[in-house]
Amino acid sequence: MSDRIIVKALKRLPIDNEREITLRIFRFNAEFDALPSYQDFTLKISRSQTLLDALNSVKSGADASLAYRRSCRHGICGSCAVFVENQAVLACKANLFELADRYGDTLRIDPLDKSLAIKDLIVDKTRFWESYRAVKPWLEASVGDAPKSENLIAPAATERLDGADACVECGACFYGCPVVAANGDFLGPAALAKAYRFVADIRDQNAPDRLRFIDRVKAGAWDCVKCYKCREACPKEVSPIDKILRLREMGFERGVNSDSVASRHAKSFKNSAFKSGRLDEAASVIESLGIFGALRHMREAFAMLRRGKLPIGAGKIDRLDEVRKLIKSASRKERL
Ligand code: FES
Structure with a gap:
């Protein structure tokens, strides 16, 4: 035909x-x-x-x-x-x-x-706008009182923003986030994605302060539970969760992460995988919560031990070098 x-x-x-x-x-x-x-x-x-x-x-x-x-x-x-x-x-x-x-x-x-x-x-979007304002959603750069030209950014440098500048502040991710509903202090995905937008902007001169601000316990990037609801909700495909995870990495890169349970747990998880290729749950609990905090979980620890879920004496896995290579490639070395 x-x-x-x-x-x-x-x-x-x-x-x-x-x-x-x-x-x-x-x-x-x-x-x-x-x-x-x-x-x-x-x-x-x-x-x-x-x-x-x-x-x-x-x-x-x-x-x-x-x-x-x-x-x-x-x-x-x-x-x-x-x-x-x-x-x-x-x-x-x-x-x-x-x-x-x-x-x-x-x-x-x-x-x-x-x-x-x-x-x-x-x-009533009052809380949404309060969170948004709290992350200072504007560029902080010293440009003088009467700049002679625009403070332009090279197209290649905009790639670091990873689409965060496409956010239109509709609030869909904020109202779809279960942590926002449960925790009145949480900044929420939209504000955190906005913080990322400026931390990633090479013209911004306030990245360390911004990272410290979004690192606060109960309010910031470490309180996200990674449910990915914000990615589902976003009608502009900004995917706030990706920006939140990147903010955590940036905090480590800049050395401004607070000593919170969540950040200690992330570090412990990575160290354990790097050391043996296995997740050492016992060490992770102690390193995250401290000895006294870990004592509160002794019952669960014994239950896990009985079921063979604690890799005590399990040693290193075969081809650990492959795992280490993966961990290294996943830990971006890019510096701001
Ligand atoms: S009316 Fe402006 S985004 Fe729909």
Whole structure:
């Protein structure tokens, strides 16, 4: 069959350019409502429409009281972030046909955090912005009062930012993070990714202070539990978890890591693997928690011993040199 005939055959295929969907939207007004509810809006959509287009249609045609944030309509301001079927999206970039293909013709639309809803899809982002401000999200460089030129950065140097500058502060990662929900002091993935953005910027002159700030116990990079929820939630593919892990490494490289349980555990883990190719759990607990801290875990230690889970007398593994090579290549030597 020639290419032309294929094109003709394709042209005869019916192409659905319209379909009917239902938006099941979270409704709540903190001023008047005791409990939230969901309200369904059914509408015809075209192939090119975004979720924001549909919300605008609902607001202008069916219910002018519907509240949601939006500004740029180009995925830049981050204000329109909501959850669709538990997945964070920027409403202005989320194609409705694609969402309906993935989740079906009824789509549940929720605010980023239902417990913080002020009105419908609008949430109180005070804590998010406080965390963001706390990491000083601006360049700290001495450029003088009247610089004669812009403080430019070479394209190759921007690679160190690893896409952290693409963050639009939508808050999707922050409200999807279980540590943020459990620990009121935790800075959260967005603020930590922003801290990384400036630590990695060769023009910034405050990297040691920034690293010390995000190293604080209960608040900083070592309190991340590596659940990867922030990576799943981010609609701009910033992957905050990668930046958080890099911040930990940078702290070691700069010698500014505090002597916390988490950082001691990381060091002990690496040393143990380097020494024997095995994870020495007993040494790791003692090195992380200290002798007295380790005594609290004696029951677990005996249980592990009984089940042969402590590599006592196990010695070094074969081909330890291969493991050491891997550890060395994974420990980046790049200095800021
Ligand atoms: S309206 Fe600005 S990111 Fe969607």
